[in-house]
Amino acid sequence: MKIDMKKFAAWFDDRLALTPIFKYMTKKEVPQHEHSFWYYTGSSILLFLFIQIVTGIMLALYYKPTLEGATDSIGRIMTELPLGWLVRSVHSWSSTFMIALVMIHLLAIWFTKSYRKPREATWMTGMMLLVVSMVFGFTGYLLPWDDLSLSATKVGTNIPMAIPVVGKWVTQFLRGGDDVTGDTLTRFFLFHVCILPLVIFAILVVHILLVQKEGMSVPLKDEIAKKKVPALPFWPNFILREVVIWLVLLGILLTISLMFAPSLELTADLMAPAPEGVKPEWYFLFLFQTLKIFPANMGPVTGEFVAVVLILIAVVAIFFLPFIDNKPEGKKGKIIAYLGVAGVIYAIVFSIWSLL
């Protein structure tokens, strides 16, 4: 039987009016140059977000966000449900992959200076996506409700306490009280499965629309030289190349998920002292170590206060980077690029130091 794909497509088109989107996709072009590879990181992030959603829904079917049920429900997922341990492992590892790719994506944009005019808003929404992704990781870390996640959350939610004026309120809001309890677990679960997905989708839609509006950036030197950069149609030439990357990433994700499936520690005891060697997720390690190196008191204020203020200043500066680096081709632009390299080295060194 011959399947008439055109009729099939026309049926959908009549109902969903897809022609303008396809016409746009066929007209859209992707520049081809020595840094084109970094374009693939953006779509790969979407792939891992999709995996997160699918595996997250599967886990949420059996997860119980209560003090009594949280650890046991994950134990049940791991030991009783078919391939439950693999679903959990894929969820855990794909979050790591996703955050790593968001960081790589942002660094690639930093070093190629693609945030320059008119893409400032794209950079800012990208930064928001990084922060939301990290909050996703932070809220998800508590959900197994084991000793390690409880202690890490206690440490993590204690950090905002150092923020002037609103610090105490932020900590109480995060914890649902003065300490990490079952209320914290409930609200972290709510944030993780309800509020943060809405936030990330809202920002993501704006980010993608901005990328479509402004198009993909070309290297700075080509833009200065007003050189015409060769391009490739987005559909299907670029999409097919992306699919190749996705397949390889999926293979790596599944291989790692099978080889290094996360274990489940003992149920957290609220009355027990914090276990030794409490560590946050890898992407918070350098911040964790930064907080540790500051002395308890620095004159009239605490060391933690100074550290938190410095970190906040750095985050705000990175958020407004396109406006700070308003002449990327000049000396300031080079200094900012070197600062980026220094930041990466700092993050790597401090993360390793934290693990030692």
Place this chain on the structure above:
Amino acid sequence: MRKTRILFFLVMVSLVLAPLAAAAQQTGAPPTVKDKAQIEAAVSAQAAPTQQAKPAPALTRDVNTRLSTAEADPQAKPGAPAAAPPAAKKPAAKKVEIKRTEPIVPAYSGIREKMAVIVFYVWLWFAIAVMIYFLRLWIKEADRVYKAKYYEPEESPRKDNPMAPVLGD
């Protein structure tokens, strides 16, 4: 070209369905009445350790769950002996809450499972290699069509059919 695409689609569907079918076959069997008897015996032994000559095997939470499922559905296995009538029913064994004392660490339960995982790795990367091979052909053709400016003229089929590069003219 169309044949290549259909072949690619079929290969992808079969490669995706293969592990799903395999996973479905691995789904745990429902607890049987025999299971229930064994579980009850184990629970009784756990509840009254002093009456036993040897210490009872440690119960996992899995046992409790299987017990409750078996109680709810005693006719789980059609060929199994029928359950006793309600009048002759023994008093329900007290459910023992066992607190987990060790972390759950995913590990292979034996050489067979280890081999299954190795086979899965081989299948996974083979499937990826096959799909990339077909994608490469597709990319080459898409690039060739683009370089030849096949869809450039105004009267091109692409004008009315934007999906032409993928679905064909």
